[in-house]
Amino acid sequence: MSDFALSLRDTAFYNTSNKPLCRSPPMRLSRYFLPVLKENPAEAQIVSHRLMLRAGMIKQSSAGIYSWLPMGFKVLRKIENIVHEEQMRAGHIPMQMPTIQSADLWRESGRYDDYGQEMLRIKDRHDHDMLFTPTAEELITDIFRGHVKSYKDLPLTMYQIQWKFRDERRPRFGVMRGREFYMKDGYNFDLTKEDALHAYNRHLVSYLRTYERMGLQAIPMRADSGPIGGDDTHEFLVLAETGESEVFYDSAVTDLTFGDREIDYDSVEQCAGVLEEFTSKYARTDETHDEALFNEIPEDRRRVARGIEVGQIFYFGTKYSDAMGATVQDSEGNQVPVHMGSHGIGVSRLLGAIIEASHDDNGIIWPEGVTPFHCGIVNLKQGDDAADAACEDLYKQLTNAGLEPLYDDRNERAGGKFATMDLIGLPWRITVGPRGLKNGVVELTSRKSGESEEMAPADAVAKIISIYENHRVRGL
RNA sequence: CGGGGCGUGGCGCAGUCUGGUAGCGCACCUGUUUUGGGUACAGGGGGUCGUGAGUUCGAAUCUCGCCGCCCCGACCA
Structure with missing residues (x-):
């Protein structure tokens, strides 16, 4: 428990002591701001959206954009802190990049054109093309190539938890599919494909721990890489009727739990073992579903359900390092492009997912790990x-x-x-x-x-x- | 982006068809009452009816434009 206490202190951003900040902190309802609603707002269709509005956690500002009222903000911070703790436990380094970026880097990778209307494009007063970032592969690669020149500085994994924006055509489901969303995005840089796959496995392990601490079962499923690109990718899905993705899985995967097991994140064998254990059973989204393989599962264990995507991990090799010239010198003096991956957890979306998975007719039922x-x-x-x-x-x-x-x-x-x-x-x-x-x-x-x-x-x-x-x- | 719907006090809604200057419930304020699962009564405050133009003696209501939001679909962390 000692490393836990240490990381707790590191991530207690707003109160670095273990004592209350003031003699009488505002945890009396008479002095708090908790604007609960007795009636259901007409705009909210699904239960988590409805309950978040009724419990005074969020207020919509415009389509898919929300203010986080005190209690919603409190839960958001708790989820964020769990993510920080588990990332740091896995050896990943926190940092932060800007929300507004120049279009130039995105032209370099080719994604300025590929991303399409989902990307919010802005012009500054000098008529420069800017954008509100949906993700940060380009910027982190730019930082990397400017400072890292030697294989001796690898492996390196940095991450941030930052606001992102995707200009969804049709935002819905409250914070589960907003335009502005809070996301952890991490990036690993490795010398070889093998090293990068270990980083991939390590992320899978850390994600399993993260979700479990939030009282969630999130099942890793083979997925499609979309605009990020790459070969290997798993999505983490929370089973819920209101999920946006159709999922197909062997019911045996739902028996797997991470529990209290000790993991050495530097151990290639241990991380690979966990990956094997959690991904060998059939579990796929509709994007990669294979009916023939699915039918090999004993019939009584075949499940078709819906799921909420709460995270995704990618290995995409040298896609960005090639395009952007992110190379290091190896031990033999050769310039080689680094192998990369990226990994995301939808922090703000998790509030919706947790409520979808844990509520009754009277309201929310918070898991102890995230309760406000x-x-x-x-x-x-x-x-x-x-x-x-x-x-x-x-x-x-x-x-x-x-x-x-x-x-x-x-x-x-x-x-x-x-x-x-x-x-x-x-x-x-x-x-x-x-x-x-x-x-x-x-x-x-x-x-x-x-x-x-x-x-x-x-x-x-x-x-x-x-x-x-x-x-x-x-x-x- | 295609299809559908809705904008009336903080929230949920009626009134629009058939034009006559806005109403109900909840919430809020005052008082009395009540108090172990959303007490009861009385009094009160708050809305230029999304917005602009038009028709008309007169527009929440009719006409046209614009904006916003929601739902279904396609798309996505």
């Missing part, structure tokens, strides 16, 4: 001295333990508070009322199972702390 607040505290009788004091005490103990409770201290009726808590989907709720306090108990309720248990306040705190032992990710 670790638990809710519902005061059933605001203004009652005993109830107020008990809630304050719970709030203090949980925040002192480094957790983020959301205390509903509004002067609302119990029903309204419960409905709000269910809608926003916090995994655990502590319910505090004068009646229970007379017997020295509060109620701890699981959002997922709906089961409640009465216990002393101190026991509830202890239980929440132990539940989150393995899910310490910071948000805002």
Whole structure:
């Protein structure tokens, strides 16, 4: 757990101490900004979009472009931080590139013309062609070729988490198919194809860990490379009825979990072993589906379903290094083009995918790894001295333990508070009322199972702390 | 981009066909009441009806243009 604690500190962008930033952080509903909607907005068709709007997480600004309201932003940051942690654990180096780039580099690779209308093109005041980046292969290759000259500097993998823009003809499904989206994009540079394939495998492993920490099962499926180009590529799909891709797979793949296994990311054998384990069973999207191969699966294990694409990894060899002259000198003095790959995780899209995979009629059910607040505290009788004091005490103990409770201290009726808590989907709720306090108990309720248990306040705190032992990710 | 639909207070909608100067529910404010799964009553604030032009004594309503948004399809992380 020690490396975990270290990486946590590295990625806690907005609070580098392990203490709350101020004496009274804004985690009381009376002071927070959580504009929940009682009714369904007419614009939202699918459940994740509807729930994100109703839970006050996002507000549409224009088609496919959203403001991230405080609670949505908090989840976005938690997902982002999990991605950072797992990337750094795999040895990849974080950096950041601009959102607006000159068209020149894109002309060099030939993609300025290939990309078509999806690319948002802009002119600056000097009449130069600029664009809002949909991805960053050209820019990273330009950085690489300017500074790396020797094979001794390889392997190298850098990544960023940055806003991207694709001018979709028809944005829809809320953040799942927006025009502006937040994405992790990483790029590996290696001397040989073998090295680059290890980078590919390493990314597959790190992605499996990443999704699992978010409470998701994302199945790697053989896919099509699209405008990125390249030979080897897998997409990671979360099964959901509302998914945009049709998928075909052997049901045995859904039994695979990554669990707590220790992985040495430098070990070629270990990474290749995981790839083999997770990709040997049939699992393909409609783009690469092969009916004959599919029919070789025992009939009772054949599955046709829909999936949400939450990530993709590519090995594309020397496509960009050839086009852009990214070479290094090898040990024999030859100039050789580097082998590259790129890898993406749709960070903002993941919010939609997680909600699609985890909700019920009453609202969202956050997995513990990404929940905006670790638990809710519902005061059933605001203004009652005993109830107020008990809630304050719970709030203090949980925040002192480094957790983020959301205390509903509004002067609302119990029903309204419960409905709000269910809608926003916090995994655990502590319910505090004068009646229970007379017997020295509060109620701890699981959002997922709906089961409640009465216990002393101190026991509830202890239980929440132990539940989150393995899910310490910071948000805002 | 092809096809369809919709723009009326923060949200959900009625009113448009048949022109007469805007209404309901939720939310919000005040008060009383109530309080363990969205209390009840009373009072109140907020909209030049997406936008521009036209027709008319008079336009949310009719005509034409424009803009925006949603859905289906094709396309995509």
